[in-house]
Amino acid sequence: NKQLVQAMLDQVDPASVQTLTAELSGAQLAIIAGQPYTIETRHALSGEPAAKAAQYLYQFYEDLGLQVEYKPFSFLGNTLNNVVAQKDGSVFPGRIFLITSHYDDVPVEGLAPGADDNASGTVAVMVAAKILEQYDFGCTLRFVNFGAEEYGLIGSKDYARQAYCSGEDIQGVINLDMIAWNTPE
Numbered sequence: 717n718k719q720l721v722q723a724m725l726d727q728v729d730p731a732s733v734q735t736l737t738a739e740l741s742g743a744q745l746a747i748i749a750g751q752p753y754t755i756e757t758r759h760a761l762s763g764e765p766a767a768k769a770a771q772y773l774y775q776f777y778e779d780l781g782l783q784v785e786y787k788p789f790s791f792l793g794n795t796l797n798n799v800v801a802q803k804d805g806s807v808f809p810g811r812i813f814l815i816t817s818h819y820d821d822v823p824v825e826g827l828a829p830g831a832d833d834n835a836s837g838t839v840a841v842m843v844a845a846k847i848l849e850q851y852d853f854g855c856t857l858r859f860v861n862f863g864a865e866e867y868g869l870i871g872s873k874d875y876a877r878q879a880y881c882s883g884e885d886i887q888g889v890i891n892l893d894m895i896a897w898n899t900p901e
Contacts, residue, residue, distance in 0.1 A: 727847045736839045737896075740772065740819075741829040748772050757828040758835075760796055760820040760864040769819055770797045773861050776842055777801035780849050782859070789863075789874035796863040798871045801845055807854035814858045814889040816872070817841045818865030834865075837892035855887065 738744035745752045748771050758769040770786065777784040777799070786797040799819070805811060817837035821830025829835075838861055845859040862871035879886055 724847050724851075728843060733839055733843060736842055737831055737835050740769065740835040740838060741831040742827070743829065743831070746772050748775065758819055758821045758830060759824055759828050760791065760867060760870075761794060761824065762828075766796065766820065766863065770799050770861075770863065773799040773819060773838070773842070777845060777859065780846055782845060782849055787875060787878065789871060791864045791867065791870050796871065798863055798875050799861040800875075801859040803845075803849055803853065803857045805855040805857070806852050809856050810885050811855040812858055812884055812886045813855055814860055814886060815841050815844050815892070816860040816862060816889060817892045818862040818871065820863050820866050820871075822866045832896045833894045834892075836894060836896035840892045840895055 735744065739746035740755060740758070742754050742756045745754055746768075747753075748768055753768055753772075755765060755769050755772065757765045760766055774784055774786065780801070782801040782803055784799070784801040787800050788795050788797050790796075817840065818834050819838045821828045821833060821835075841859050841861060848857055860875065862869075862875060864870035865872060
């Protein structure tokens with residue numbers, strides 16, 4: 717339905733996109749667990765900053781009323797998290813569609829704000845969740861933010877392995893990565 721899709725697209729608020737990107741990339745304070753925090757890096761091995769970024773995402777989805785959970789995985793002796801939010805389907809809840817991004821960034825040392833790579837894709841997943849949670853769908857929608865992707869798709873490989881081993885019926889995936897890049901012509 718063309719009108720329904722247009723109604724959904726009309727809900728994308730550029731100011732909200734800018735705020736979420738600024739908070740996720742450290743240009744603006746984020747409120748995490750009721751406290752102000754600057755996410756200066758989302759590097760997978762940064763410790764507290766990466767954990768705070770995951771918590772920021774978890775809190776966002778939880779505030780939308782979605783089912784949300786951490787899917788922990790191990791990497792180089794660290795426990796990291798994928799963040800998974802879900803809206804159950806009303807007709808075929810076992811059929812699952814994913815909208816995904818990675819939330820980690822590089823470099824290892826110093827600031828790693830990663831507004832394009834990959835706050836842009838992560839914010840798109842967040843905005844999609846905010847809009848789509850208002851509607852009923854026959855199949856289940858999952859909004860997934862992967863960790864440790866900059867090291868070779870570590871979080872998504874772990875997620876895929878767990879989904880396969882659980883026999884999940886994943887029907888399709890939309891992965892959003894570096895969607896804000898603007899190449900000068």
